[in-house]
Amino acid sequence: MAKYIITVKPGSSQEKIVESTSGELIVYLRAKPHDGEANTALIKLLSKHFDIPKTSINITRGQKSRVKTIEF
Numbered sequence: 893m894a895k896y897i898i899t900v901k902p903g904s905s906q907e908k909i910v911e912s913t914s915g916e917l918i919v920y921l922r923a924k925p926h927d928g929e930a931n932t933a934l935i936k937l938l939s940k941h942f943d944i945p946k947t948s949i950n951i952t953r954g955q956k957s958r959v960k961t962i963e964f
Contacts, residue, residue: 894964901958902930909941931955938962 897916904920912918923933931951939946944964954960 895952896962896964898934898960898962899958900925900930900934900960907933907937909937925958934960 899912899916899918901918901920902923902925904922906920907922908920910918910920919934919937921930921933921937923929935946935949935951938944938949942964948964950963952961952963
């Protein structure tokens with residue numbers, strides 16, 4: 893099981909994943925943080941990036957925060 897600390901930047905003009913110098917992932921999403929839309933978009937983007945099923949990605953901390961802990 894892999895664990896990542898992710899900073900989410902919702903409402904961006906493009907969707908991309910960038911690794912910071914501290915090893916943290918910064919994810920830019922087009923979706924707005926409204927009604928869980930950004931969390932859904934985050935899981936979809938991570939699924940594509942790491943080539944794993946969406947059901948194996950779990951947000952363990954930060955459901956309503958920009959800083960999240962994700963487990964695969």
